[in-house]
Amino acid sequence: MAEKSVVDKAKKIFENYLARQGSRKTPERFSVIDELYALPQDEHIDVEGLFLLMRNKGYSISRATIYNTLDLLVECGLAVKHQFKDKVALYEQALTYKHHDHHVCNQCRKIREFSDERLNLIKEAMGREFQSAITSHSLVLYGDCKIPDCDNFRII
Structure with missing residues (x-):
C-alpha cells in the first residue's frame, strides 16, 4: 500500500x-x-x-x-x-517503481518479482556490442514452481 x-x-x-x-x-x-x-x-x-x-x-x-x-x-x-x-x-x-523482472509459473501463474545486478552487466555489454544506449529492458522467465498442489493454486 x-x-x-x-x-x-x-x-x-x-x-x-x-x-x-x-x-x-x-x-x-x-x-x-x-x-x-x-x-x-x-x-x-x-x-x-x-x-x-x-x-x-x-x-x-x-x-x-x-x-x-x-x-x-x-x-x-x-x-x-x-x-x-x-x-x-x-x-x-509505477510512481515508486523500481525496475524488476518477473518469473511466472506455468502451472499456478503466480508472479514473482526479482532484480539481479548481473542483468545490468549484460545490458551494458549488449549496448556496447550493438553501439546502442540501452534505455530499458523486459525479462520474463517462465517455469514450473515447487508449490505443493500447484495446479489448484491460482494467483492471476
Missing part, C-alpha cells in the same frame, strides 16, 4: 496530465488511482480484478472507465502494463 503522500503526488501528476490533454477530471478516474495504489506495491492486477474490487467497495464504475483510466495512467507514467504469455494485461503502480 502506497503512502498518502505518494497517492497525493500521483493524483497531482494525473490532474496535470489530464489538463494538458484537455481531458475531464472525473472522480471515477481518481478512484482508480486510489485503488491501484492501495494494493501492495508488488501486486499485479487485471481490469476485471480491479473492477470487482471496486464494485465490492461500493464504487459505481464501469469496466470501460477502468480500461480507459489505466491506459491514461500508463501514458503518464503512473502505471506499468505487463502482458505475460497469453494472459490478459496486468497493471501495477
Whole structure:
C-alpha cells in the first residue's frame, strides 16, 4: 500500500496530465488511482480484478472507465502494463517503481518479482556490442514452481 503522500503526488501528476490533454477530471478516474495504489506495491492486477474490487467497495464504475483510466495512467507514467504469455494485461503502480523482472509459473501463474545486478552487466555489454544506449529492458522467465498442489493454486 502506497503512502498518502505518494497517492497525493500521483493524483497531482494525473490532474496535470489530464489538463494538458484537455481531458475531464472525473472522480471515477481518481478512484482508480486510489485503488491501484492501495494494493501492495508488488501486486499485479487485471481490469476485471480491479473492477470487482471496486464494485465490492461500493464504487459505481464501469469496466470501460477502468480500461480507459489505466491506459491514461500508463501514458503518464503512473502505471506499468505487463502482458505475460497469453494472459490478459496486468497493471501495477509505477510512481515508486523500481525496475524488476518477473518469473511466472506455468502451472499456478503466480508472479514473482526479482532484480539481479548481473542483468545490468549484460545490458551494458549488449549496448556496447550493438553501439546502442540501452534505455530499458523486459525479462520474463517462465517455469514450473515447487508449490505443493500447484495446479489448484491460482494467483492471476
